[in-house]
Amino acid sequence: xxxxxxxxxxxxxxxxxxxxxxxxxxxxxxxxxxxxxxxxxxxxxxxxxxxxxxxxxxxxxxxxxxxxxxxxxxxxxxxxxxxxxxxxxxxxxxxxxxxxxxxxxxxxxxxxxxxxxxxxxxxxxxxxxxxxxxxxxxxxxxxxxxxxxxxxxxxxxxxxxxxxxxxxxxxxxxxxxxxxxxxxxxxxxxxxxxxxxxxxxxxxxxxxxxxxxxxxxxxxxxxxxxxxxxxxxxxxxxxxxxxxxxxxxxxxxxxxxxxxxxxxxxxxxxxxxxxxxxxxxxxxxx
Amino acid sequence: xxxxxxxxxxxxxxxxxxxxxxxxxxxxxxxxxxxxxxxxxxxxxxxxxxxxxxxxxxxxxxxxxxxxxxxxxxxxxxxxxxxxxxxxxxxxxxxxxxxxxxxxxxxxxxxxxxxxxxxxxxxxxxxxxxxxxxxxxxxxxxxxxxxxxxxxxxxxxxxxxxxxxxxxxxxxxxxxxxxxxxxxxxxxxxxxxxxxxxxxxxxxxxxxxxxxxxxxxxxxxxxxxxxxxxxxxxxxxxxxxxxxxxxxxxxxxxxxxxxxxxxxxxxxxxxxxxxxxxxxxxxxxxxxxxxxxxxxxxxxxxxxxxxxxxxxxxxxxxxxxxxxxxxxxxxxxxx
Amino acid sequence: xxxxxxxxxxxxxxxxxxxxxxxxxxxxxxxxxxxxxxxxxxxxxxxxxxxxxxxxxxxxxxxxxxxxxxxxxxxxxxxxxxxxxxxxxxxxxxxxxxxxxxxxxxxxxxxxxxxxxxxxxxxxxxxxxxxxxxxxxxxxxxxxxxxxxxxxxxxxxxxxxxxxxxxxxxxxxxxxxxxxxxxxxxxxxxxxxxxxxxxxxxxxxxxxxxxxxxxxxxxxxxxxxxxxxxxxxxxxxxxxxxxxxxxxxxxxxxxx
Numbered sequence: 001x002x003x004x005x006x007x008x009x010x011x012x013x014x015x016x017x018x019x020x021x022x023x024x025x026x027x028x029x030x031x032x033x034x035x036x037x038x039x040x041x042x043x044x045x046x047x048x049x050x051x052x053x054x055x056x057x058x059x060x061x062x063x064x065x066x067x068x069x070x071x072x073x074x075x076x077x078x079x080x081x082x083x084x085x086x087x088x089x090x091x092x093x094x095x096x097x098x099x100x101x102x103x104x105x106x107x108x109x110x111x112x113x114x115x116x117x118x119x120x121x122x123x124x125x126x127x128x129x130x131x132x133x134x135x136x137x138x139x140x141x142x143x144x145x146x147x148x149x150x151x152x153x154x155x156x157x158x159x160x161x162x163x164x165x166x167x168x169x170x171x172x173x174x175x176x177x178x179x180x181x182x183x184x185x186x187x188x189x190x191x192x193x194x195x196x197x198x199x200x201x202x203x204x205x206x207x208x209x210x211x212x213x214x215x216x217x218x219x220x221x222x223x224x225x226x227x228x229x230x231x232x233x234x235x236x237x238x239x240x241x242x243x244x245x246x247x248x249x250x251x252x253x254x255x256x257x258x259x260x261x262x263x264x265x266x267x268x269x270x271x272x273x274x275x276x277x278x279x280x281x282x283x284x285x286x
Numbered sequence: 287x288x289x290x291x292x293x294x295x296x297x298x299x300x301x302x303x304x305x306x307x308x309x310x311x312x313x314x315x316x317x318x319x320x321x322x323x324x325x326x327x328x329x330x331x332x333x334x335x336x337x338x339x340x341x342x343x344x345x346x347x348x349x350x351x352x353x354x355x356x357x358x359x360x361x362x363x364x365x366x367x368x369x370x371x372x373x374x375x376x377x378x379x380x381x382x383x384x385x386x387x388x389x390x391x392x393x394x395x396x397x398x399x400x401x402x403x404x405x406x407x408x409x410x411x412x413x414x415x416x417x418x419x420x421x422x423x424x425x426x427x428x429x430x431x432x433x434x435x436x437x438x439x440x441x442x443x444x445x446x447x448x449x450x451x452x453x454x455x456x457x458x459x460x461x462x463x464x465x466x467x468x469x470x471x472x473x474x475x476x477x478x479x480x481x482x483x484x485x486x487x488x489x490x491x492x493x494x495x496x497x498x499x500x501x502x503x504x505x506x507x508x509x510x511x512x513x514x515x516x517x518x519x520x521x522x523x524x525x526x527x528x529x530x531x532x533x534x535x536x537x538x539x540x541x542x543x544x545x546x547x548x549x550x551x552x553x554x555x556x557x558x559x560x561x562x563x564x565x566x567x568x569x570x571x572x573x574x575x576x577x578x579x580x581x582x583x584x585x586x587x588x589x590x591x592x593x594x595x596x597x598x599x600x601x602x603x604x605x606x607x608x609x610x611x612x613x614x615x616x617x618x619x620x621x
Numbered sequence: 622x623x624x625x626x627x628x629x630x631x632x633x634x635x636x637x638x639x640x641x642x643x644x645x646x647x648x649x650x651x652x653x654x655x656x657x658x659x660x661x662x663x664x665x666x667x668x669x670x671x672x673x674x675x676x677x678x679x680x681x682x683x684x685x686x687x688x689x690x691x692x693x694x695x696x697x698x699x700x701x702x703x704x705x706x707x708x709x710x711x712x713x714x715x716x717x718x719x720x721x722x723x724x725x726x727x728x729x730x731x732x733x734x735x736x737x738x739x740x741x742x743x744x745x746x747x748x749x750x751x752x753x754x755x756x757x758x759x760x761x762x763x764x765x766x767x768x769x770x771x772x773x774x775x776x777x778x779x780x781x782x783x784x785x786x787x788x789x790x791x792x793x794x795x796x797x798x799x800x801x802x803x804x805x806x807x808x809x810x811x812x813x814x815x816x817x818x819x820x821x822x823x824x825x826x827x828x829x830x831x832x833x834x835x836x837x838x839x840x841x842x843x844x845x846x847x848x849x850x851x852x853x854x855x856x857x858x859x860x861x862x863x864x865x866x867x868x869x870x871x872x873x874x875x876x877x
Contacts, residue, residue: 035404086595092403093350094594097546100539101590108580108587224411224535231408262423269412276405277397476725476734479714483722486711493671493705494774495697495726551713 006136007257008250013142015249017204020149021222022229022241023156024200030236031173031193033092034084037099040223041106042198046072046205047214048110054121054209061124061210065148068206069199076198080191088190103223110216118213126210141211145204152203156196157238169193173236201226221265228272234285243283247271301470304557309459322572324451328523330564331458332516337544337556338465339512344542345550346469346478347505348485349399353410354513355537356394356417357387361514362521362532363421366433369444376445380518384511391510392503399502414538421529432528433521445522454523461519462557465512469553481505482551513541547593549602558601624649624778624809625670625701630679632665639665641833642679647778647811652804654820654841655813657830658853663813664706666830667782671703672696683778697726700777704767704784706813712756716747719755719766723773738773744799745769761792768796778809785819793819817854821845829853 025039036042046068053064083102087095121127129140160166171179172189180186205219212218229248233240248268255267275283308331336358343349364383365376372379398409422430440447447453472478483491484498491498521527531537548559566589570582597603623646632640640662647653655663668674670681672693681689688696702723711719720741724734742748745765750758755766768784781800785793801823804810814820820827821841829837829844831853837844844850 029404033404035407083591083595090598092407093546094598096407097543098591098594100543101587101594103587104590105584105587108583111580112577112584220535224415227408228412231405260423262419266416266419269415272412273397273409273416276401276409280401280405282405475731476729479718479722479725482714482718483711486713487709489673489693490705490709490711491722492693493673493697493703494723494770495694495702496722497692497694 002135003257007253009136009138010142011250011253012246013139013146013249014253015246016146016149017142017208017245018222018225018229018249019242019245020152020204021201022226022233022245023153023238024197024204025226026230026233026236026238026241027156027160027193027200028197029230030238031169032084032088032190034087034095035092035099035227036079036194036197037096037223038079038103038106039099039197039201039226040219040221041103042072042075042201042219043205043208043222044110044214044216044219045075045106046202047209047212047218048114049202050206050209051119051121051214054124055119061121061207062126062144065203065206069202072202072205073195073199075202076194076196077191079198080194084190084194103220107216107219114216116216118215120213121209124210139211141207145207145210148207149204152200153238153242156200160238165192225268228268232272232275232282234279234282237282237284240282240284298470301466301553305459305463309456321451322568324455326565326568328451328455328458329568330560331455331462332519332523333540333544333564334557334560335458335462335465335519336513336516336541337548337559338462338469339509339516340541341545341550341556342469342472342481342512343502343505343509345545345552345555346472346485347481347502349395349502349506350407350542351395351410351506351509352407352535352538352542353394353413354510354541355414355533355535357391357510357513358517358520358537358541359417359421359527359529359532360387360390361517362527363427363433363517364514365445365518366435366521366527367427369435369438370428370433375443376518376522377443380515383518384514387514387517388507388511391506395503395506396499399499410538411535414533414535418529418533421533428528430528432526432531435525446525458519458523461515465515466553466557468508468512473553477501477504485551543590547590547600549600552600552602555600555602558605562601622649623647624684625811626682627666627670628680628682630666630669630676630681632662632669632674633677638833640669640676640830643830643833643835644679645828645835645838647809648825649809650804650807651825652800652810652812652823654824654827655811655830656815656817656820656827657836659815660832661830661853662833663830664782665833667703667780667813670696671701671780697774697776701780702726702771702774702776702778703780704771704782706782706786708760708763708767710755710758710763710766712754714755715751716753716755716758716762716766717742717751720747720769720773723770726774737775741769741773744772744802746795761788764788765792765796768799772803776808778811779803781810781812783813783815786815797823817845 021043025036028034028036049068049071050061050064053059053067054061079102083098084095087098126141126144131138131140131143160169168179168184169189171182171184172186176186225248229241229244233244248271251267251271252264256264279285340354343351361380361383364379364386368374368376368379394413398406401409421427438444438446472481480491480496480501483494483496484501488498517532520532544559544563545556547563548557549555567582567586570585574581593600599606625647628644629642630640631638631642643666655666657663665674669676672688672691672695675690679689680687683696683699683701686699688699711722717738720738721734724737724741727737728734742751745768747762747765747769750762758766764784764787768781771779785796788796797819800810800812812820812824824841827839827841827844828835829850836849836853837847839847
């Protein structure tokens with residue numbers, strides 16, 4: 001029983017981070033109906049930012065996470081300005097393939113500059129520390145990442161659902177033309193949403209080097225899992241993405257522990273198929 | 287109506303000349319045995335065939351599948367199993383692989399077709415990942431180690447040649463001609479019109495008596511079995527297969543990208559896409575590979591962004607644009 | 622003999638009752654008009670007949686066979702074909718190919734289908750536009766294309782949903798002529814029109830819907846004199862008394 005709860009906790013912790021990665025994608029998907037294929041690569045770059053700041057300037061990820069968030073915010077804005085802007089109003093496949101090209105570019109750029117080697121950031125404040133509670137072990141880095149993820153997702157949700165900016169975002173998502181007629185600068189909303197979506201994944205990537213090795217391929221699987229979480233949660237629903245992220249984390253941990261590690265992802269993707277075959281628009285979709 | 291048929295004939299003749307040209311071209315270096323150039327010609331044929339297979343369901347029927355690497359892999363494993371595990375000729379394996387791919391396509395597509403837009407795309411990603419990992423742990427088919435071909439007697443019976451690439455090239459050409467002829471035939475027949483009707487408006491098509499589910503499933507099955515055929519060619523040429531090599535998102539993307547960049551939903555698009563992209567990829571790899579890993583793919587990634595964003599109709603769109611511009615200048619000259 | 626029988630068809634969307642227990646028959650070889658103000662439930666009724674919606678209640682018979690809840694393509698194959706009010710051209714295909722898709726229901730054979738498609742293009746004055754991409758037509762052209770495409774299937778019952786709305790007077794006249802010619806060839810035609818003038822001179826029978834209920838079914842000459850119909854169309858201008866009655870009736874309609 002204790003092992004089961006321990007596995008469950010591990011799953012929930014990684015699920016929170018998935019939720020944060022997915023929340024960024026979810027915003028973009030919900031507002032612009034675009035799948036950003038380079039989302040996983042954003043994460044990878046954020047991890048490199050955090051790694052290099054830690055390795056070269058000795059700045060701990062806990063602090064440099066702000067820099068990672070800002071950096072990916074800028075990359076998100078640039079992506080919008082240079083690529084996505086031209087794909088608005090065209091079939092969804094166009095943006096998907098263009099961002100696939102971007103993902104290919106970013107991944108191989110890092111491969112070329114930083115080599116495919118795995119890099120581990122050692123001696124961080126949080127690294128390798130654990131915290132015990134009644135026989136259960138909580139790895140501190142994961143716990144911090146999970147809590148940070150929850151806080152950021154909560155803030156994003158509050159911004160979208162209560163602020164004036166959030167209402168403008170919602171209006172743009174529902175009907176771009178009508179929103180424009182009401183005086184909303186939808187172009188600005190799109191830029192900001194791409195930036196904020198990037199910042200979410202930037203924050204997630206910023207904290208992750210405390211417990212995960214950095215390499216050019218690290219983002220791909222996170223990107224795919226983020227797609228799955230967003231689609232499972234339902235079109236642009238942040239609570240949906242949070243729930244789906246947690247669910248994916250738990251299922252992954254359980255399958256990995258009780259069946260075999262290879263089955264982790266089989267279980268995750270099978271879960272996605274099961275959910276959408278029953279509810280074609282996801283858990284919170286309509 | 288007469289003029290329409292005549293036009294088609296002219297089109298067919300130009301096609302025949304092109305194919306003839308392609309089959310003669312390799313003969314020139316064929317004797318000097320420049321295997322790199324030959325390799326590129328083979329890859330062009332293979333990618334054009336793969337793209338055309340995808341074009342059936344993705345271009346003509348409008349169902350953008352990112353799952354074709356699964357069918358490609360099934361075809362590859364069909365041939366590979368026949369040779370490596372059972373020590374027979376690959377031909378029976380190829381046929382079984384094609385049939386199996388069609389069956390798998392129907393079974394997984396039936397529920398997926400109920401999904402729309404991104405949900406469908408992500409479902410096909412998920413299926414690729416499931417198959418990829420499933421094959422990795424499936425010992426019967428070789429698991430993560432994959433299948434390595436033994437050196438056996440060369441010839442058509444074993445679909446294997448050791449010192450020359452020319453027979454591979456002609457077999458690739460044969461597959462290419464087969465798939466292109468199928469698509470060419472479809473273009474002019476009821477099924478082809480129905481596919482495009484489903485792509486352009488499913489409800490409209492249904493209101494005109496088209497069973498859209500049946501059309502999509504049939505097109506998917508056909509497309510999958512052709513993809514499997516390409517897969518079995520790949521393994522016979524490569525002489526090795528393991529799951530990540532064939533069943534990966536990157537392989538799936540090749541199907542989609544070559545078609546879209548060439549011009550999806552057109553007969554010539556896949557060939558154009560392959561004829562431009564393959565040499566580009568291979569030569570950048572050959573020339574810039576020394577600058578460290580990934581330079582070729584950096585350039586490739588940039589190229590994809592530029593073409594997708596700037597030229598949505600693909601290279602065929604560029605050709606049409608040039609043709610129009612040419613016609614305009616001609617008209618002005620006449621005036 | 623009635624080619625189409627509609628018995629107590631009801632269509633609900635949650636609380637909203639779009640069609641409330643509507644019954645009528647369409648005789649073979651007749652032109653039947655279906656009219657009513659905006660939101661009366663005309664298109665919803667068409668969607669139920671053509672299989673796009675599965676009715677919440679009631680039965681529909683075509684040629685003596687029950688077709689309630691069949692798939693749209695099954696109903697089309699039986700010979701009941703409809704057009705869409707909001708035009709839906711197969712927009713990346715040429716005009717000819719659009720019509721050809723319909724014609725393939727008439728015959729699987731290329732030669733016969735091609736001929737049928739040409740015939741319908743001529744009939745709907747689209748011949749000169751046949752190689753144009755359907756998405757690039759004007760709205761009038763798209764409306765004619767809707768009709769040509771449905772015609773090419775050689776239906777027994779042709780259901781036209783506002784094919785005349787938005788057309789110029791001359792275009793409307795041409796359409797009316799085409800419809801009459803089709804009837805003379807033995808086709809049964811059901812027409813939804815928002816405007817009465819287009820349909821009154823040619824219809825054998827007119828059914829009037831209002832607020833999801835059938836309020837009248839009669840020959841055109843009597844319909845124009847029918848008090849309920851006049852009220853339905855001009856009600857707001859006329860009596861206060863009528864308005865109260867309407868509120869009562871729609872309320873009652875929603876809960877029974």
